Amino acid sequence: MMRLTLADCEALDRADPLREVRDEFILSPEKIYLDGNSLGLLTHAASRRVREVVDDEWANNAVEGWHVHDWMGLPDRLGTRIARLVGARTDEVTVADSTSINIFKLAASCLRAGGPRRKIVTELGNFPTDLYVLQGLTELLSPAVELCAVPREHVLDAIDSDTALAVLTHVHYKSAEMFDLAAVTRHIHDKGARVLWDLCHSVGALPIALDDAEADFAVGCTYKYLNGGPGAPAFLYVRRDLQDRYQPAISGWLGHADPFEFGDDYRPAAGVRRHRCGTPGILSHAALDGSLAVFDDIDLQAVRRKSIQLTELFIDLVERECAGHPLTLATPRFAEQRGSHVSFRHENGYEIMQALIARGVIGDFRAPDIMRFGFTPLYTRYSDVWQAVATLREILQSGCWQQADYRIRRAVT
Amino acid sequence: MMRLTLADCEALDRADPLREVRDEFILSPEKIYLDGNSLGLLTHAASRRVREVVDDEWANNAVEGWHVHDWMGLPDRLGTRIARLVGARTDEVTVADSTSINIFKLAASCLRAGGPRRKIVTELGNFPTDLYVLQGLTELLSPAVELCAVPREHVLDAIDSDTALAVLTHVHYKSAEMFDLAAVTRHIHDKGARVLWDLCHSVGALPIALDDAEADFAVGCTYKYLNGGPGAPAFLYVRRDLQDRYQPAISGWLGHADPFEFGDDYRPAAGVRRHRCGTPGILSHAALDGSLAVFDDIDLQAVRRKSIQLTELFIDLVERECAGHPLTLATPRFAEQRGSHVSFRHENGYEIMQALIARGVIGDFRAPDIMRFGFTPLYTRYSDVWQAVATLREILQSGCWQQADYRIRRAVT
Numbered sequence: 116m117m118r119l120t121l122a123d124c125e126a127l128d129r130a131d132p133l134r135e136v137r138d139e140f141i142l143s144p145e146k147i148y149l150d151g152n153s154l155g156l157l158t159h160a161a162s163r164r165v166r167e168v169v170d171d172e173w174a175n176n177a178v179e180g181w182h183v184h185d186w187m188g189l190p191d192r193l194g195t196r197i198a199r200l201v202g203a204r205t206d207e208v209t210v211a212d213s214t215s216i217n218i219f220k221l222a223a224s225c226l227r228a229g230g231p232r233r234k235i236v237t238e239l240g241n242f243p244t245d246l247y248v249l250q251g252l253t254e255l256l257s258p259a260v261e262l263c264a265v266p267r268e269h270v271l272d273a274i275d276s277d278t279a280l281a282v283l284t285h286v287h288y289k290s291a292e293m294f295d296l297a298a299v300t301r302h303i304h305d306k307g308a309r310v311l312w313d314l315c316h317s318v319g320a321l322p323i324a325l326d327d328a329e330a331d332f333a334v335g336c337t338y339k340y341l342n343g344g345p346g347a348p349a350f351l352y353v354r355r356d357l358q359d360r361y362q363p364a365i366s367g368w369l370g371h372a373d374p375f376e377f378g379d380d381y382r383p384a385a386g387v388r389r390h391r392c393g394t395p396g397i398l399s400h401a402a403l404d405g406s407l408a409v410f411d412d413i414d415l416q417a418v419r420r421k422s423i424q425l426t427e428l429f430i431d432l433v434e435r436e437c438a439g440h441p442l443t444l445a446t447p448r449f450a451e452q453r454g455s456h457v458s459f460r461h462e463n464g465y466e467i468m469q470a471l472i473a474r475g476v477i478g479d480f481r482a483p484d485i486m487r488f489g490f491t492p493l494y495t496r497y498s499d500v501w502q503a504v505a506t507l508r509e510i511l512q513s514g515c516w517q518q519a520d521y522r523i524r525r526a527v528t
Numbered sequence: 529m530m531r532l533t534l535a536d537c538e539a540l541d542r543a544d545p546l547r548e549v550r551d552e553f554i555l556s557p558e559k560i561y562l563d564g565n566s567l568g569l570l571t572h573a574a575s576r577r578v579r580e581v582v583d584d585e586w587a588n589n590a591v592e593g594w595h596v597h598d599w600m601g602l603p604d605r606l607g608t609r610i611a612r613l614v615g616a617r618t619d620e621v622t623v624a625d626s627t628s629i630n631i632f633k634l635a636a637s638c639l640r641a642g643g644p645r646r647k648i649v650t651e652l653g654n655f656p657t658d659l660y661v662l663q664g665l666t667e668l669l670s671p672a673v674e675l676c677a678v679p680r681e682h683v684l685d686a687i688d689s690d691t692a693l694a695v696l697t698h699v700h701y702k703s704a705e706m707f708d709l710a711a712v713t714r715h716i717h718d719k720g721a722r723v724l725w726d727l728c729h730s731v732g733a734l735p736i737a738l739d740d741a742e743a744d745f746a747v748g749c750t751y752k753y754l755n756g757g758p759g760a761p762a763f764l765y766v767r768r769d770l771q772d773r774y775q776p777a778i779s780g781w782l783g784h785a786d787p788f789e790f791g792d793d794y795r796p797a798a799g800v801r802r803h804r805c806g807t808p809g810i811l812s813h814a815a816l817d818g819s820l821a822v823f824d825d826i827d828l829q830a831v832r833r834k835s836i837q838l839t840e841l842f843i844d845l846v847e848r849e850c851a852g853h854p855l856t857l858a859t860p861r862f863a864e865q866r867g868s869h870v871s872f873r874h875e876n877g878y879e880i881m882q883a884l885i886a887r888g889v890i891g892d893f894r895a896p897d898i899m900r901f902g903f904t905p906l907y908t909r910y911s912d913v914w915q916a917v918a919t920l921r922e923i924l925q926s927g928c929w930q931q932a933d934y935r936i937r938r939a940v941t
Contacts, residue, residue, distance in 0.1 A: 141587045154591040162582055169578050174554045178567040213806025215780030227668055239792055244781035247794040251779030255640055345810035366664030367628030368657035377895055379652055381660040393626025397758035399809040482790055
């Protein structure tokens with residue numbers, strides 16, 4: 116892909132089998148949006164569905180919406196759609212709560228099952244909420260449970276005969292490093308432990324095969340590559356044969372076998388549904404309903420192919436066009452080992468990113484020195500990549516980031 | 529109020545100091561909506577705010593919305609508004625998750641603080657999720673904690689020197705019976721225990737004075753009298769002097785002192801914010817933002833006065849107009865002891881409620897025999913009450929409910 120020109124990139128755009136999907140999104144013409152790995156863009160379908168649910172369903176049916184529109188079934192219907200994207204059966208996924216809450220629920224549920232094993236293994240530098248939630252859970256269940264957070268290179272060795280559960284993130288939020296989900300799951304099972312995969316930074320960006328890997332548990336958010344909207348509800352997965360063996364840790368009324376019996380005693384629902392807790396936030400679910408519809412006809416292999424091409428193009432162009440500037444690739448160079456974003460280190464990454472944003476190239480910064488660029492094959496064009504790198508080069512060459520007084524910007528991963 | 533005619537009720541409507549608030553709501557002209565205690569109606573403001581957040585903020589700013597529109601501060605801004613409605617300081621309330629999750633979080637947080645006391649006391653027949661969540665929590669922490677659920681009349685006696693926490697619902701979801709929040713809190717404190725109040729069925733319907741009562745913890749939902757929309761996010765309250773003494777049980781990244789430091793170690797935020805977990809669902813928060821704006825100029829004493837008049841009128845009219853039919857009042861007759869809904873028992877309550885709904889009078893049914901009618905002073909008129917009772921009388925006298933094949937309807941409390 117070396118020595119590509121803007122015209123070459125435009126030709127790639129015209130030949131892109133996913134090019135028409137871009138029309139499903141509402142895009143700002145003056146921006147190159149490389150932050151869909153943090154918050155995906157609004158689709159026409161999501162906008163429409165929210166309007167419909169608010170101004171028709173809620174307005175006209177009020178409480179009757181729960182049965183007229185089967186709002187109560189929405190989390191499972193969304194789960195069914197997500198199931199295809201993570202390689203699960205339709206009854207293995209449901210939508211509920213946030214990723215943080217779902218990590219707590221499934222990890223607690225797994226540990227509550229008891230057994231002599233005491234250890235939860237995870238990675239230092241994992242996305243903070245994974246670490247924080249496990250720290251809190253460990254203290255809550257202390258001394259029965261112990262958290263073992265180790266550097267990435269020691270994670271597999273830390274899984275031993277005392278390990279109950281490993282909690283790992285499929286694609287790392289900073290580096291985009293990807294675990295081999297099947298091989299790591301196999302290793303964990305060989306040690307007699309269970310695994311909980313956090314799919315936040317991979318779902319929707321590449322094919323995932325949870326069932327083929329015989330993964331145990333998984334969670335993920337829907338506001339990155341799935342475009343569900345800011346703080347959209349999360350999902351959770353429990354492999355079918357495990358579903359009835361684990362009691363929910365937070366046993367809310369919508370995880371009851373018959374919530375509308377209004378009885379005093381909790382009886383868990385069959386299947387993954389037992390991990391639902393409170394009344395689902397239908398407005399947020401509506402946006403997700405719209406945004407997932409875009410995925411219904413999408414071939415995830417094509418998404419992955421384009422993702423690799425985009426990230427490869429970006430790395431090549433940056434290293435060629437910005438040679439001589441102290442940029443270091445912080446993402447695996449080998450495509451099979453990375454997700455769909457690319458990070459470069461630069462001592463002044465913060466200021467440079469502010470300068471990029473001021474010029475309409477939207478990426479984000481992660482302390483201490485990481486500039487992060489996300490490539491979302493459904494709407495990122497090859498020519499966007501070219502333009503983004505041209506802007507980066509211009510900023511580095513002009514040194515404009517040194518004077519500018521860029522306001523503080525905090526993004527959500 | 530006896531012997532009131534429809535014309536009298538219409539005169540009361542004209543004299544109602546809250547009559548103009550009704551215009552803030554989107555109402556179906558052919559329905560009398562007496563289920564605002566289950567799902568409040570859509571306001572123009574909520575519809576507008578959702579559209580604004582989706583089609584302007586998200587569409588145009590995408591990830592930058594987090595700082596341009598301070599989405600991250602929304603849960604606290606909404607908490608500030610709710611604080612006035614529950615008699616709390618602005619820094620004692622935040623919006624997060626669901627009522628079920630919040631009960632778990634605060635109860636677990638309280639119990640985690642340790643101490644020799646082992647018992648959680650609650651009421652049999654409490655709203656199911658309260659019971660279910662506490663059952664799950666007790667099993668998770670077994671044998672350190674024990675759940676003691678007793679009939680309402682024994683609750684106060686059950687609180688003893690072994691009680692760590694009492695979890696009580698201010699207004700009962702079926703009977704509308706109301707605890708004297710201040711007196712019961714005092715009793716619980718006299719026994720050396722803490723109290724967690726569930727305000728789902730009272731917030732927005734009557735003044736609540738958490739701080740005056742020196743209550744410890746509280747939770748509540750926002751989709752009933754606060755009109756936040758189906759499954760709108762819940763809120764939680766922790767009294768200021770307790771906030772830094774209790775560690776969060778689910779320690780998610782947004783409860784961290786500095787979430788954007790992305791560090792490996794959890795340090796709880798100061799104040800009530802430490803009980804936030806994952807990324808807030810901004811679309812659901814937006815609707816609540818709109819619906820709470822309606823409350824900004826509302827005098828809750830006026831709301832309570834009208835609520836009492838509406839419920840009293842309803843009870844009087846039903847007992848006069850439907851005399852001779854086997855209806856039994858299942859709600860306290862004494863206004864000071866009840867919330868803003870009224871329940872009547874009837875052996876065929878289910879079928880009668882279906883007949884009412886088919887005629888545009890929307891109440892709901894709770895097993896085994898409760899017909900429940902909610903009175904929301906912001907939009908229920910005295911003439912609505914009169915019409916609803918006229919319809920009920922007609923149904924009882926005609927016996928039409930005996931033949932009709934009404935479809936099954938499941939409502940959400």
